[in-house]
Amino acid sequence: MLVRVGFSADPDDAFMFWGLASGTVDARGFEFEPVIADIQSLNEWSLDGRLEVTAMSAATYPRVHERYALLPHGASFGSGYGPVVVAREKLSLDELRNEEIVVPGKLTTAFLVLRLALGGEFPCRVLGFDEILDEVASGRARVGLIIHEGQLTYGDAGVEKCLDLGEWWLLETGLPLPLGVNTIRRDLGPENMRAISDILRASIDAALEHRDEALEYALGFGRGLDDVRGDRFIEMYVNDLTLDYGDEGRQAVRELLERAHAGIEVEWVQ
Known part of the structure; x- marks a missing residue:
């Protein structure tokens, strides 16, 4: 078979x-x-x-x-770590709610948890997960949701972590994400x-x-x-x-x- x-x-x-x-x-x-x-x-x-x-x-x-x-x-x-929201400068959770965020797909868990963290729907644009980091670093996007190996490499691109969704989830629920x-x-x-x-x-x-x-x-x-x-x-x-x-x-x-x-x-x- x-x-x-x-x-x-x-x-x-x-x-x-x-x-x-x-x-x-x-x-x-x-x-x-x-x-x-x-x-x-x-x-x-x-x-x-x-x-x-x-x-x-x-x-x-x-x-x-x-x-x-x-x-x-x-x-x-992710036990206290997970997908990260990055921008060229640090933004608070309240500030993120007003920003268009480039995301790797609306079926991803990262998108769902970001929606939970922000308290509902938010303006977004879908892009391939491997293109998002460059999109933010180049200034074509202000904020991006990073998954996979980008969780370890975003610092190389000169962007700032605004929110770690695994950390947010652990504080919210006491559980791994x-x-x-x-x-x-x-x-x-x-x-x-x-x-x-x-x-x-x-x-x-x-x-x-x-x-x-x-x-x-x-x-x-x-x-x-x-x-x-x-x-x-x-x-x-x-x-x-x-x-x-x-x-x-x-x-x-x-x-x-x-x-x-x-x-x-x-x-x-x-």
Whole structure:
């Protein structure tokens, strides 16, 4: 059975897939095909169920929960850190409410949490996530919402951090911020869903057990990150909550979706 696995071109996602990519993990007769795309594209593709397994923004999940189930591993949580709002000069939360903010997509968790932090809708413009930092640094935009490796590199562009959404969320809820989740299509059936889930979990385990080899592979997806910052990025987003949500991770997802008025019962593949 062909299983297309969608993930973003980030070191942390690539790190988790290393066990399968390297052949270290037994695929048990499944044919796993990586499909690499930006998170906004993965979110949009999930709306029509294009991929059997896919990463997506936690904020997108309520739209597709009837088609996809949450895998109990592979999620990206920010524990007191996360996407950042940057500008050429520091702006307060009140000042941000009056600014047009360039965002990486309206289906992203970063967009949802920024809307929560600002207390509602705000003027925005959508741009590719990898273009936003330059848009702000060049002065073409005044404020931008930065995700992925830009969380570590924005200082190189000479811009200022105005708000860290992971920090805001932690102060607001006392919980880590669920950013990305891994999901599997329900029409594969319970037996295949469980088997594929076990294999993907084994891939994460293998990467952690062979960290140096997995890190070397993952840094090929670093988009300008040097080895030190690439390693740090993986440490930030591949952790205990990645292996298993646990009670805290599940509570964090439910809290986020409740605040988003999702109105769904959240469940995970067992």
